[in-house]
């Protein structure tokens with residue numbers, strides 16, 4: 001089979017399977033601008049954003065990336081117009097309900113990270129159901145950051161560690177990176193190797209502050225709903241050209 005007829009499902013021939021990021025994280029930005037540029041309501045951008053996310057998840061699975069984490073809703077996003085927040089909450093719930101069987105069939109393990117306790121009760125129920133049902137799945141690890149804030153996550157970890165010290169269960173000198181990590185929402189999830197941000201903004205926006213310490217950053221002008229396999233291919237090519245030194249020479 002020639003390179004030209006290589007099915008989309010296969011890793012593009014110019015990418016090195018041995019040097020793929022294990023874990024990709026995505027700040028899915030630009031849904032509103034995508035919709036506005038087409039004269040559509042912002043919510044249509046979010047709707048199309050879900051399709052882009054589903055396609056990226058499938059692409060990661062097809063190409064051998066083991067984990068994908070997506071920033072769906074930040075602790076700051078509550079400041080958006082009420083109708084948009086309501087739409088997003090309903091969208092998350094509907095997508096979860098509709099996609100669960102497919103995720104089971106594709107062996108996806110889904111997790112949610114963030115302050116989940118303040119989300120609408122019906123969404124929490126759907127989140128719990130999806131996490132429980134997929135807990136034993138051994139395929140791609142898909143994490144959705146919802147009502148997530150990196151600073152809040154670090155503060156919660158500090159509070160939990162401080163409580164253990166106060167109760168005499170832990171000594172201050174026991175606190176190291178490995179222990180700290182166990183108190184984060186992402187305790188059981190590896191750190192991202194590659195962080196993609198769409199729509200050209202050069203910011204981390206309170207996303208995985210601790211975890212992205214050594215992630216490679218890739219920013220594209222492309223708006224999230226247009227982020228497709230070709231775009232992901234470009235991001236992976238850029239990643240494979242990087243020299244990851246982790247502070248060493």
Ligand code: FPP
Nearest residue numbers: 028029030031032033049050072092095144
């Ligand atoms: C940022 O674009 C996007 C969001 C705040 C929402 C992202 C959510 C999804 C794509 C849905 C994911 C669904 C599930 C079930 C995980 P923006 O609105 O800030 O765009 P703008 O900067 O152009 O206004």
